[in-house]
Each structure stands twice: as structure tokens, then as C-alpha cells.
Amino acid sequence: MAASPPPGRSTTALITTGGTIAAHTTTDGAVPALGADDLLAASNTGAADAGAGNGGPGAVRTVDLMSVDSSAMTVADQFAVVRAVAEALADPATAGVVVTHGTDTMEETAFLVDLYLTDDRPVVFTGAQLPADSPDADGPRNLAAALATVRDPASGGRGVLVVAGGRVLPARGVFKVSTTDAAAFDSVSTDLPRPVLTDGIPLGRTARVDTFALYPGVSPGLIAAAVAQNAAGIVLAATGSGNTHPDITAEVALAVAHGVTVVVASRVPYGEVSATYGGGGGAVDLHRAGAIVSPWLRAPQARMALIALLTAKSDPEAIAEFFAASVM
Numbered sequence: 127m128a129a130s131p132p133p134g135r136s137t138t139a140l141i142t143t144g145g146t147i148a149a150h151t152t153t154d155g156a157v158p159a160l161g162a163d164d165l166l167a168a169s170n171t172g173a174a175d176a177g178a179g180n181g182g183p184g185a186v187r188t189v190d191l192m193s194v195d196s197s198a199m200t201v202a203d204q205f206a207v208v209r210a211v212a213e214a215l216a217d218p219a220t221a222g223v224v225v226t227h228g229t230d231t232m233e234e235t236a237f238l239v240d241l242y243l244t245d246d247r248p249v250v251f252t253g254a255q256l257p258a259d260s261p262d263a264d265g266p267r268n269l270a271a272a273l274a275t276v277r278d279p280a281s282g283g284r285g286v287l288v289v290a291g292g293r294v295l296p297a298r299g300v301f302k303v304s305t306t307d308a309a310a311f312d313s314v315s316t317d318l319p320r321p322v323l324t325d326g327i328p329l330g331r332t333a334r335v336d337t338f339a340l341y342p343g344v345s346p347g348l349i350a351a352a353v354a355q356n357a358a359g360i361v362l363a364a365t366g367s368g369n370t371h372p373d374i375t376a377e378v379a380l381a382v383a384h385g386v387t388v389v390v391a392s393r394v395p396y397g398e399v400s401a402t403y404g405g406g407g408g409a410v411d412l413h414r415a416g417a418i419v420s421p422w423l424r425a426p427q428a429r430m431a432l433i434a435l436l437t438a439k440s441d442p443e444a445i446a447e448f449f450a451a452s453v454m
């Protein structure tokens with residue numbers, strides 16, 4: 127049974143980054159407009175209700191980190207979120223952290239934070255599908271649920287969680303399943319292990335990793351172009367259980383020979399990716415060409431893992447071990 131937070135750990139840190147949860151509808155489209163205090167006030171558990179400022183059990187400390195649509199986030203922005211969560215947890219008064227974030231790339235940033243999270247205190251991401259000025263705005267409900275999840279002792283030790291539309295899902299394996307439904311997310315598997323990176327959060331430049339979705343007729347030149355542009359890694363969202371055309375396999379072998387790390391994921395949402403098929407372009411062939419199979423992490427999360435691992439100068443064996451350890 128999860129223990130109650132130690133006395134003194136009484137504050138929830140609320141970090142805002144923008145997204146639809148903070149957006150207003152304008153003549154130029156929906157754009158982030160609100161900060162943490164506005165979001166708290168709109169939430170059923172608004173600042174006063176939550177006891178913010180009085181040090182009580184429901185105190186909320188706010189950090190307006192950035193105000194962007196998550197589809198426009200850079201990798202540097204994502205690492206800024208990782209650092210903001212680490213800074214919040216460095217405060218002994220922090221009982222847990224809520225991050226508000228656009229839903230488009232929440233699966234990437236929440237996963238990146240989870241990659242570095244060795245602390246048992248709850249960290250919860252939430253967002254919304256409808257702008258804050260919509261009559262049916264789902265953001266206030268989601269924020270209330272996220273704050274309640276952080277305060278639930280059962281949330282401790284589970285790694286980063288994603289809360290939306292009444293669902294609470296671990297960040298590992300989560301992905302956006304609907305552009306509009308309040309239940310925006312599902313998971314490839316809610317039981318994925320959580321290998322973490324303990325070499326510290328990078329401060330400077332991060333490794334460039336490109337992702338390509340594969341399809342009938344895909345040009346092998348895409349991979350050559352990424353190599354020519356100095357990508358350190360490439361993630362393939364292959365068809366089916368990790369398969370493609372033999373011409374791609376040949377380019378993968380060349381990329382690996384250039385020192386580029388290639389990871390094979392799938393464009394299919396559910397099920398395991400495995401070296402099953404041959405024929406020149408199957409995952410058996412891609413593996414023989416030097417690619418690493420990602421059995422469960424799909425391309426967006428496999429890419430974040432590869433960015434983090436390559437930035438930490440992990441060698442191909444260590445990278446293969448990470449993906450092998452990410453199996454149920």
C-alpha cells in the first residue's frame with residue numbers, strides 16, 4: 127500500500143506550458159492565452175478552494191513556464207519541461223507536480239519527463255480538447271482530476287501519468303487516439319516497465335533524431351537525406367510488426383555503417399513489434415542490417431528515448447538494452 131506523503135510535503139506544483147487547455151478562440155484560430163492562475167480559477171478545485179497560499183494540504187505553487195501550442199514545441203522546450211519538473215521536485219515542500227500541456231505532443235513530453243523520473247512523488251500531465259472559452263470546455267474537469275490524482279497516495283511510484291477525459295494512463299505507451307473526443311488518449315500497454323536515465327538531464331544541444339513513416343512506394347532517399355543532414359538517429363514507423371521494402375533495408379545498412387542509430391517501431395497503434403518476417407524488408411532483415419527493434423514504444427516515444435540516449439552518448443549496445451528492457 128502506498129504511504130501518505132511525509133509531513134511538510136504539502137504543495138502541488140502546477141507547471142503550465144500552453145495548449146488548448148489554456149487557449150482562447152480568436153479570429154486567427156485557437157491560441158494559448160491563459161496562465162496557471164486562470165486555469166486554477168476555472169477549475170472546480172480553483173486556487174482558493176485548493177488552499178493555495180496558506181500552506182495547507184491543498185496548496186498549489188504555480189510556474190508559468192511557456193505558452194505554446196504543443197505541436198510547435200521544440201526539443202529544447204521539451205527538455206525545459208523536464209528541468210521544470212525536476213526543479214519542482216527539488217523543493218522538499220512539493221508533494222507532486224501537475225503539468226498542463228497541449229494534447230498533440232503530450233505523449234512525447236510526458237514520456238521524456240518519465241525517462242528521467244526517479245522520484246516516487248506523482249507527476250501528472252493533463253490538457254484539453256476544447257479551448258478554455260468553449261461552453262463545454264473539458265480543461266477545468268481535467269485539471270481538477272489531475273490535481274486529485276496528484277493528491278491520491280495511490281499515484282505515488284507510478285511514474286508520470288496522463289489524465290484526460292476520465293482516464294488515468296501511464297506516460298509510457300500512451301498516445302493520442304482522437305483529435306476531438308474528451309478521452310483523447312489510449313495506451314499500447316499500461317504495463318510497460320520504466321527503465322530510466324540516471325546520467326542527469328542534458329543542458330545543452332541534444333541529438334537530432336528523425337522519424338519516417340513507411341508506406342508502399344516510400345523513397346529510400348529519405349533515409350540517405352537524413353544521414354546527409356547529420357541525423358544521429360532515425361526512427362522508422364514501419365508497416366505492421368516492423369516491416370518495409372528491401373530497398374529501405376539497404377539504406378538502413380548504409381546509415382548504420384555511417385554511425386547512425388536506427389530504431390524500428392510501427393505505424394500500427396497496438397501490438398508487439400518483433401523480428402518475425404523476412405523477405406528482404408522484414409524486421410528480421412532490418413535487425414540484420416543493424417537496426418534496433420522497439421517492441422512496444424511507438425515512433426514518437428521511441429524518438430524521445432533515442433534523443434535522450436544519444437545525447438548521453440550511449441553506445442548501440444546500451445540503446446538496444448534500453449529498448450529490450452521496455453518489454454512487458
Ligand SMILES: NC(=O)C[C@H](N)C(=O)O
Pocket residue numbers: 144145146147194195196197227228229230231253254255256
Ligand atoms: N488539444 C490540444 O491541446 C491541441 C493543441 N494543438 C496542442 O497540442 O497544443
